[in-house]
Amino acid sequence: MVAPPDNDVLWARGLHYSYNGSPALTGVSVGVREGEILALAGPRGSGKTTLLKCLSGQLVPDQGEVWFNSAPVHTLSRSGRERLRRERFGWIDSTPHLVPELTAWENAALPLLARGVGHRAAKTTAYEWLERLDVGDCARKRPRGLLRAQCQRIAVARALAGEPTVVFADDPAAPLHSADRAQVLRTLTTAARSHNITVVLAVLDEDSASLADRTVGLLDGRRGGAIPAPDAPEGEGRAACSVSA
Numbered sequence: 005m006v007a008p009p010d011n012d013v014l015w016a017r018g019l020h021y022s023y024n025g026s027p028a029l030t031g032v033s034v035g036v037r038e039g040e041i042l043a044l045a046g047p048r049g050s051g052k053t054t055l056l057k058c059l060s061g062q063l064v065p066d067q068g069e070v071w072f073n074s075a076p077v078h079t080l081s082r083s084g085r086e087r088l089r090r091e092r093f094g095w096i097d098s099t100p101h102l103v104p105e106l107t108a109w110e111n112a113a114l115p116l117l118a119r120g121v122g123h124r125a126a127k128t129t130a131y132e133w134l135e136r137l138d139v140g141d142c143a144r145k146r147p148r149g150l151l152r153a154q155c156q157r158i159a160v161a162r163a164l165a166g167e168p169t170v171v172f173a174d175d176p177a178a179p180l181h182s183a184d185r186a187q188v189l190r191t192l193t194t195a196a197r198s199h200n201i202t203v204v205l206a207v208l209d210e211d212s213a214s215l216a217d218r219t220v221g222l223l224d225g226r227r228g229g230a231i232p233a234p235d236a237p238e239g240e241g242r243a244a245c246s247v248s249a
C-alpha cells in the first residue's frame with residue numbers, strides 16, 4: 005500500500021466496484037483536501053453514489069484503496085467502518101429520510117445522541133443548526149407536517165450537527181424546485197465552509213456544482229475529466245486542489 009498525500013483528508017486510488025458482476029466503478033482515483041467542497045458530477049448511472057459509498061465506508065471496493073486522515077478505510081472491519089461513519093462522517097441523501105415519529109430537533113440531534121452526547125447538549129446543538137438552516141420554527145414539528153424543502157434542510161442540519169470531518173451529500177437538492185435547490189446547496193456549502201467541514205457532493209449537472217471548489221466528472225464508472233467550476237465570488241471558492249488520476 006502507498007500512503008496518501010498528507011494534505012488529503014480523503015484519498016482513493018484505483019477503485020473498482022461491481023454489483024453482481026455489473027461494473028459501477030472501473031478504476032476511479034480521487035483526493036479531497038481538508039475543508040474542500042468537491043463536486044462529483046455525472047449523469048444517472050455514472051457511479052456517483054457508488055463512489056460516495058466507497059469513500060464513506062458503506063461499501064468496500066472490490067479493488068483499490070480508500071484512506072481517511074492517512075489511515076486505510078478499505079481494510080477496516082465492519083464495526084470499524086460503522087464507528088468511522090458515526091463519529092467522523094455525515095450523510096445527506098437525495099430524499100430526507102427523517103424518522104417520522106421524531107420531531108425536527110430530535111431528528112437533527114440523532115448523530116449526537118448516537119455518539120453519547122447528553123440530551124440537553126444535543127438538543128441545544130440541534131436547535132442551533134436548525135436556526136442556521138432557517139428551519140428553527142420547525143424544531144418541534146414532525147416531518148409529516150412539513151414541506152419537502154424544510155425536511156431536506158433538517159436532514160442537512162442532522163448531517164452537520166455532529167460537526168463531522170466530512171459530509172457526503174448524494175444529490176441533496178434533487179427533489180427540490182430550482183429556487184429551493186440553489187438555497188439548500190448554498191446553505192450546505194456556506195455552513196460547511198464556516199465550520200471547515202469537507203464536503204463531497206454528488207450532482208447531476210454543472211449548475212449544481214457551481215458552489216464547489218472543484219468538480220470531478222464521472223462517466224460510466226470512470227473519471228470523465230475535471231469540469232472547471234465557474235469562478236466563485238470572493239471568499240466562497242478555494243484554490244484548486246490536488247487530484248490523483
Ligand SMILES: Nc1ncnc2c1ncn2[C@@H]1O[C@H](COP(=O)(O)OP(=O)(O)OP(=O)(O)O)[C@@H](O)[C@H]1O
Pocket residue numbers: 023024026027028046047048049050051052053054055
Ligand atoms: N444496488 C444496486 N444493484 C445493482 N446495480 C446497481 C445498484 N446500485 C447501482 N447500480 C448500478 O451501478 C451503476 C452506477 O450506479 P450509481 O447509483 O452509483 O450511479 P449514480 O451516478 O449515482 O446514478 P444516479 O444519479 O441515478 O443516482 C448503474 O449502472 C446502476 O444501475
